[in-house]
Structure formats: C-alpha cells, structure tokens
Amino acid sequence: xxxxxxxxxxxxxxxxxxxxxxxxxxxxxxxxxxxxxxxxxxxxxxxxxxxxxxxxxxxxxxxxxxxxxxxxxxxxxxxxxxxxxxxxxxxxxxxxxxxxxxxxxxxxxxxxxxxxxxxxxxxxxxxxxxxxxxxxxxxxxxxxxxxxxxxxxxxxxxxxxxxxxxxxxxxxxxxxxxxxxxxxx
Amino acid sequence: xxxxxxxxxxxxxxxxxxxxxxxxxxxxxxxxxxxxxxxxxxxxxxxxxxxxxxxxxxxxxxxxxxxxxxxxxxxxxxxxxxxxxxxxxxxxxxxxxxxxxxxxxxxxxxxxxxxxxxxxxxxxxxxxxxxxxxxxxxxxxxxxxxxxxxxxxxxxxxxxxxxxxxxxxxxxxxxxxxxxxxxxx
Amino acid sequence: xxxxxxxxxxxxxxxxxxxxxxxxxxxxxxxxxxxxxxxxxxxxxxxxxxxxxxxxxxxxxxxxxxxxxxxxxxxxxxxxxxxxxxxxxxxxxxxxxxxxxxxxxxxxxxxxxxxxxxxxxxxxxxxxxxxxxxxxxxxxxxxxxxxxxxxxxxxxxxxxxxxxxxxxxxxxxxxxxxxxxxxxx
Amino acid sequence: xxxxxxxxxxxxxxxxxxxxxxxxxxxxxxxxxxxxxxxxxxxxxxxxxxxxxxxxxxxxxxxxxxxxxxxxxxxxxxxxxxxxxxxxxxxxxxxxxxxxxxxxxxxxxxxxxxxxxxxxxxxxxxxxxxxxxxxxxxxxxxxxxxxxxxxxxxxxxxxxxxxxxxxxxxxxxxxxxxxxxxxxx
DNA sequence: CATGAATGAGACTTCATTCAT
DNA sequence: AATGAATGAAGTCTCATTCAT
Numbered sequence: 001x002x003x004x005x006x007x008x009x010x011x012x013x014x015x016x017x018x019x020x021x022x023x024x025x026x027x028x029x030x031x032x033x034x035x036x037x038x039x040x041x042x043x044x045x046x047x048x049x050x051x052x053x054x055x056x057x058x059x060x061x062x063x064x065x066x067x068x069x070x071x072x073x074x075x076x077x078x079x080x081x082x083x084x085x086x087x088x089x090x091x092x093x094x095x096x097x098x099x100x101x102x103x104x105x106x107x108x109x110x111x112x113x114x115x116x117x118x119x120x121x122x123x124x125x126x127x128x129x130x131x132x133x134x135x136x137x138x139x140x141x142x143x144x145x146x147x148x149x150x151x152x153x154x155x156x157x158x159x160x161x162x163x164x165x166x167x168x169x170x171x172x173x174x175x176x177x178x179x180x181x182x183x184x185x
Numbered sequence: 186x187x188x189x190x191x192x193x194x195x196x197x198x199x200x201x202x203x204x205x206x207x208x209x210x211x212x213x214x215x216x217x218x219x220x221x222x223x224x225x226x227x228x229x230x231x232x233x234x235x236x237x238x239x240x241x242x243x244x245x246x247x248x249x250x251x252x253x254x255x256x257x258x259x260x261x262x263x264x265x266x267x268x269x270x271x272x273x274x275x276x277x278x279x280x281x282x283x284x285x286x287x288x289x290x291x292x293x294x295x296x297x298x299x300x301x302x303x304x305x306x307x308x309x310x311x312x313x314x315x316x317x318x319x320x321x322x323x324x325x326x327x328x329x330x331x332x333x334x335x336x337x338x339x340x341x342x343x344x345x346x347x348x349x350x351x352x353x354x355x356x357x358x359x360x361x362x363x364x365x366x367x368x369x370x
Numbered sequence: 371x372x373x374x375x376x377x378x379x380x381x382x383x384x385x386x387x388x389x390x391x392x393x394x395x396x397x398x399x400x401x402x403x404x405x406x407x408x409x410x411x412x413x414x415x416x417x418x419x420x421x422x423x424x425x426x427x428x429x430x431x432x433x434x435x436x437x438x439x440x441x442x443x444x445x446x447x448x449x450x451x452x453x454x455x456x457x458x459x460x461x462x463x464x465x466x467x468x469x470x471x472x473x474x475x476x477x478x479x480x481x482x483x484x485x486x487x488x489x490x491x492x493x494x495x496x497x498x499x500x501x502x503x504x505x506x507x508x509x510x511x512x513x514x515x516x517x518x519x520x521x522x523x524x525x526x527x528x529x530x531x532x533x534x535x536x537x538x539x540x541x542x543x544x545x546x547x548x549x550x551x552x553x554x555x
Numbered sequence: 556x557x558x559x560x561x562x563x564x565x566x567x568x569x570x571x572x573x574x575x576x577x578x579x580x581x582x583x584x585x586x587x588x589x590x591x592x593x594x595x596x597x598x599x600x601x602x603x604x605x606x607x608x609x610x611x612x613x614x615x616x617x618x619x620x621x622x623x624x625x626x627x628x629x630x631x632x633x634x635x636x637x638x639x640x641x642x643x644x645x646x647x648x649x650x651x652x653x654x655x656x657x658x659x660x661x662x663x664x665x666x667x668x669x670x671x672x673x674x675x676x677x678x679x680x681x682x683x684x685x686x687x688x689x690x691x692x693x694x695x696x697x698x699x700x701x702x703x704x705x706x707x708x709x710x711x712x713x714x715x716x717x718x719x720x721x722x723x724x725x726x727x728x729x730x731x732x733x734x735x736x737x738x739x740x
Numbered sequence: 741c742a743t744g745a746a747t748g749a750g751a752c753t754t755c756a757t758t759c760a761t
Numbered sequence: 762a763a764t765g766a767a768t769g770a771a772g773t774c775t776c777a778t779t780c781a782t
Binding site (some may be wrong): 104 | 206207209285288289291294296306307311336337340341342343344345346347350351352353356357358360361363364
Binding site (some may be wrong): 006041044089 | 762765766
C-alpha cells in the first residue's frame with residue numbers, strides 16, 4: 001500500500017498535509033520527503049504546487065460526492081438524511097481534530113489569481129448546496145420552497161463547520177443539526 | 186495622517202494586507218515596504234509577525250465590539266437589531282470584495298502552536314455569540330431559549346460569511362438574514 | 371548593590387556575558403536588557419561594543435594583577451607560589467564551568483583590525499609571563515635561566531587552561547601543575 | 556580545480572574563512588559569495604551553518620590524523636618525532652599568520668548546545684593526546700609513565716599554540732619544543 | 741544622565757521551480 | 762519515469778549604532 005505509484009503517493013501525502021496544516025503552510029519539500037519521491041518526480045506529475053492543490057481538492061470532492069449521491073438515493077425519510085448528513089459532519093470534525101472544511105480553509109488564503117482553486121471551491125460548494133436542495137425537494141414538492149430551505153440548511157452546515165473549527169468545540173454542529181431539522185418540519 | 190508613528194502605520198498596513206490576502210500570504214517585507222519603515226523598526230514594536238497578527242486581531246475586535254455594544258443598547262426592537270446585524274455583514278462583504286471573516290481566515294492557517302492567535306479567535310467568536318444571545322434575550326425572556334436561538338443565529342451568521350466568501354456572492358447573507366428573522370418570530 | 375551607576379552595571383553585566391558566552395555571541399541588546407539600562411545610555415558611556423570589550427578586559431586584568439602582585443610579594447617559597455598559582459587556576463576552571471581564559475577566547479574571534487583588544491590580550495599575557503619569570507627568579511638567581519623556566523611554566527599554564535576548557539576536564543591543570551613543579555626543582 | 560562541485564567548494568571556502576576569522580565571524584553570505592554558489596545550494600548540502608562547521612572540523616581532523624599516523628609509524632627515534640611534531644606546529648603557525656588551533660578557536664565561541672561541534676573538538680584533542688602518549692610509549696616502555704609524559708607534552712603543545720596566537724610570536728612554540736625534548740630525555 | 745524610536749545592513753533559513761543526467 | 766544538484770527570490774529576525782527628546 002505504501003508502494004503505490006509516485007503520483008498517488010504524492011497526492012495522498014499532500015492531501016493529508018494540506019488538510020491538517022493548510023495549503024500555504026505546507027511546502028513542496030515536506031511533501032516529497034514524506035512521499036519519498038524526488039523533487040523532479042513531483043514536477044513530472046504536477047506542473048506546480050497550485051496544480052497539486054487543485055488535484056487534491058478534486059480528489060476530495062470526488063469521494064465526498066459519492067457519499068452524498070448514495071445518501072440522496074437511499075430509501076429513508078428526507079429528514080433522516082439531513083440528520084445523517086450532520087452526523088457525518090460531526091464525526092468528521094471530531095476525527096480531524098476540528099480542522100474544518102478543506103475548501104473554505106484553502107479559500108481563506110487564495111487570491112483571485114488562483115482561478116483553478118477558486119473554481120474547485122465554488123463547484124464543490126455548489127454541489128453540496130444542490131444536494132441539500134434535492135433532499136429538501138424530496139420532502140417538499142414545491143421547488144422554490146425546497147431551494148430556499150436547502151440553502152438555509154447549507155448556510156447552517158457551513159457555519160457549523162466554521163465555528164466548530166474556530167472554537168474547537170462540537171456544539172455548533174449540534175445546534176445546526178437541530179435547527180436544520182426544525183426548519184425541515 | 187500618513188505620518189502617524191511607525192507602530193500605528195505598521196498595524197494599519199498589516200491589517201489591510203492580512204485581511205485582503207491572508208496572514209500567511211503576507212510577508213514582513215511587504216508590510217514594512219508599504220508602511221515605509223525599516224525592518225528593525227518593526228521588530229522594535231512587535232516581537233514577531235505572530236505578535237503583530239495578534240495585535241491586529243485585537244484591534245479589529247475592539248472596534249467591532251464597540252459597534253455591537255452600541256447596537257445592543259439601541260432602543261429598537263430586537264428583531265430590528267438582528268436585521269441591522271445582517272445588513273452590516275452584507276455591506277461589509279460587498280465592500281471587502283467578499284474577503285470574509287479575518288478570524289476564521291486566520292484560524293484556517295494557524296496551527297495549535299499559535300496559542301495567542303487561537304485565543305483571539307475564540308474570544309472574538311464568543312463575544313459575537315454572546316451579543317446574539319443577548320439580543321435574543323431582549324426578545325424572549327426565557328434565558329435557555331434565548332441562548333439556543335442566539336447560537337442558531339450565530340451559526341447562520343458564520344455560514345453566511347463563509348459561503349459568501351467562497352462563492353463571491355451575497356445570497357448566503359440574505360438567506361441567513363431571512364432565516365434568522367424567521368427563527369426570531 | 372544592584373543600584374550601582376549605569377556604567378558599572380553595564381561593565382559588570384557585559385563581563386559576565388562576554389565571559390560565559392564569548393564576545394561575539396553577546397549582543398548589545400542582551401547586555402542593556404540585563405543591565406536594565408537604555409540603549410543610548412550605553413553609548414553615552416562606551417563609544418562602541420568593542421570599547422566595552424576593552425574596558426572589560428582591562429577590568430579583569432586589573433583585578434587579576436592585584437592577586438599576582440600579592441602572591442609575588444608573599445613570604446613563601448617560590449615553588450609554593452607556583453603551586454598556589456595552579457591551584458587558583460584549578461578552582462577558577464571548576465567554578466566557571468571550564469570557560470577558560472577570557473583573553474584567549476576573545477582573541478579567537480578578533481581580527482587584526484581590533485587593535486585595542488589585541489593590545490589588551492598581549493599586555494595581559496605578558497604580565498602573567500613576567501610574573502612567572504619573577505617567581506622563577508626568586509628561585510634561581512640566574513636571570514637567563516629564570517626567564518626560560520618562567521616561559522615554560524607560562525606555556526604549561528596556557529595549555530592547561532585551553533585544554534581544560536576544550537575537554538571540560540581538570541586533568542590538564544593538574545598535569546601542568548605537576549610538570550611545572552618538577553621543572554622547578 | 557576552481558570548478559569542483561558546489562559541496563566541496565563550499566567546504567573549502569568555509570574552511571579558509573572559519574579558520575582565518577573564526578566561526579562566529581563568518582556569515583553564510585560571505586561563504587556562498589566566495590564559493591560562487593546560491594544560498595539554496597548551500598542548504599541542499601549542509602542543513603545548517605553549524606553542520607558545515609562540523610564538516611569542516613571533521614575534514615581538518617581527517618587530514619591531520621593522517622599526518623600523525625604517518626609520523627607515528629616512521630622509523631626514526633621517538634625524540635625526533637617530538638621534534639618534527641613541534642616543527643610542524645611552528646611552520647603552521649607562521650604560515651597561518653598565527654591563527655592558532657581551529658578547534659580551540661571554535662570552542663571559544665561554542666555554547667554547550669553545540670553538541671556536534673564540542674564532540675569534534677574533544678575527539679580531535681584526544682586524538683592528539685593519544686598520538687603523543689604513543690610516541691612517548693615508543694620511548695619509555697612503562698605505559699603509566701609514557702602517558703604522563705605524553706599528557707605533559709600535549710599541554711605544552713596546546714599552550715604553545717594558544718600563546719603564539721595571542722602574542723603573534725613564535726617563541727612559545729620554541730620554548731615548548733625545547734621543554735618537551737628536555738622532559739623526554 | 742537617561743530614554744525609546746528609528747535605521748541599514750546583514751544574520752540564518754526556506755520557498756517553488758528548473759536543469760542536466 | 763526518476764534523480765539530485767542548482768537557483769533567485771523571499772522568508773523571519775537581529776546586528777551595532779544614531780538621533781530627537
């Protein structure tokens with residue numbers, strides 16, 4: 001497993017480091033050292049650190065997208081799905097020592113010149129937003145109302161993540177979960 | 186006005202830069218160049234870049250605290266205060282080109298070793314949380330319920346800031362505002 | 371005692387620091403901080419760091435000269451004086467955690483441009499050399515022979531100091547003492 | 556010859572500078588300028604200035620060790636070897652403008668935190684001490700007595716180096732040489 | 741006598757990237 | 762595909778010294 005090809009090893013290593021310490025706090029040297037690759041091997045696979053960041057965000061998105069798609073198609077009550085969604089956030093925050101959202105964290109240090117990164121962030125966020133709108137639509141058949149409700153839950157979800165990270169406490173997630181479920185009924 | 190003393194010039198310059206580009210993206214060199222000071226003058230006033238960051242966050246906190254205290258003591262309906270609070274957030278986001286919350290953004294790149302910074306973030310966030318709980322308490326006399334409502338609005342506020350920044354759009358603030366007011370009634 | 375005048379406080383503080391860490395390892399800031407003086411007060415009393423170094427070496431010399439003069443004039447056998455001289459060196463090395471000779475240590479980092487410092491070193495060393503020659507002359511009445519013997523003991527003394535410092539062990543002093551006394555008889 | 560690889564060029568350049576001016580008086584900038592390398596190239600090869608110092612001391616030790624081993628195994632009278640040993644010191648002092656022992660000079664500015672450097676100094680000094688003890692053992696078959704004699708000559712050697720450096724004169728070496736040979740017979 | 745702000749030069753170290761092999 | 766050496770620019774921080782008050 002440690003002997004995956006270099007490209008994957010780099011992506012995995014960088015992912016862990018970017019996530020834990022933040023994109024701007026992790027250097028190429030640290031990545032290649034931990035991934036046990038040579039410097040030039042890195043640039044063979046990724047044209048730049050920024051490109052690696054994009055690859056990482058894309059990778060995370062892919063995996064999280066799958067889980068949302070599954071959840072969306074599961075045969076349980078929509079309200080239950082919202083509960084599960086926040087439960088997943090809760091265990092994610094606790095397991096990651098409250099590191100928060102990789103996308104928001106990366107966005108916090110990305111200027112407007114980082115077009116690729118900003119695009120990844122936007123599309124990931126829109127994807128979650130869409131997911132929540134869809135769950136709401138499974139509950140309310142009024143598209144308009146479902147969208148509004150979804151957006152509200154989206155904002156709650158984001159605030160829960162952000163403040164749980166800032167305060168290193170889990171209550172924001174619990175508060176958001178309760179609020180979301182109340183809005184839902 | 187441009188000829189304030191060096192310490193203030195540094196703080197102001199650094200504040201603008203930290204806010205716009207993120208703490209980790211701004212170097213001492215850039216700060217002292219824009220503040221028109223010598224490097225050693227900087228270190229005469231601030232023992233480290235991290236200390237400057239703390240001074241900046243403290244400064245921002247001080248000014249924002251004043252505005253919240255004023256708002257809290259104003260003689261208008263609590264629901265109105267919530268509206269104003271989100272209106273201020275809206276214009277702040279728009280005026281700052283959606284740069285978002287200085288505290289959350291700084292927290293995104295601060296490891297657990299940055300004790301001073303993390304403390305500033307925590308206390309600022311708790312201060313806003315307390316403010317919102319107090320406004321709610323002016324509306325509902327049940328302390329328990331007021332606290333829960335305040336915390337929910339706090340989460341909405343944070344999510345609005347974060348996602349407005351991520352998407353460079355204002356709708357999250359508007360959604361949060363509407364949701365908060367609806368929870369309020 | 372802590373409230374001696376600034377000039378003396380600076381000299382004493384710098385002396386301790388220069389001795390313990392070496393002239394080049396100690397900065398003006400550290401000195402004035404520990405001496406509780408302002409920076410400009412320092413430059414009022416000493417025109418430069420180098421001048422302070424000279425004052426320190428001169429001060430040390432003065433005090434050590436007194437003890438040698440006393441010893442020279444004491445009414446004991448010359449061989450006994452040599453023994454006492456090395457005994458003093460021994461306790462000095464042990465008490466100072468084997469920091470060695472302030473003069474040699476300073477000379478190790480002083481280029482030929484530091485005229486004042488180099489002069490201090492030279493005259494201090496010549497003073498010790500003269501002292502040893504005189505003690506020998508008290509023992510042998512042949513001036514020529516006394517000088518040679520004195521110089522040999524001087525070299526033993528220096529080697530003892532240097533290697534005791536290098537090895538953080540006391541045996542070089544003991545070896546030198548025994549050798550000196552043997553040469554003496 | 557000027558176009559050796561960067562690592563060697565750095566080591567050689569730094570060696571010359573450290574020797575001539577003292578470890579603490581030489582900066583990385585001066586080294587890389589004279590070695591015609593980039594700063595980052597330096598840190599590719601040596602993790603720190605201190606590590607470079609260790610490499611330098613180790614290099615010097617290696618070369619001096621060879622010459623001592625050769626001398627020890629030469630087929631001449633032991634007393635002759637002592638004479639040669641001091642002759643070498645004499646020409647070294649004269650050729651180097653009385654810069655003295657790289658190890659003692661470095662030790663004069665190395666705090667107890669410089670473990671690697673202090674180790675190099677100790678082992679170099681012990682190596683010379685052992686050499687002198689062995690030469691003496693070739694002369695006296697009594698191990699005990701040979702050790703004591705060797706140690707005395709070691710102290711003379713060190714004192715000669717130190718004071719020749721301090722006074723910028725060669726007589727301490729000559730005095731030590733004569734004393735050593737006299738002890739020897 | 742004393743002070744604290746100001747400074748140019750330089751300290752050591754790391755950055756993301758490229759090149760020859 | 763992989764490697765290690767090389768790099769210019771930039772990173773944070775400290776140096777001894779001066780000046781206005």
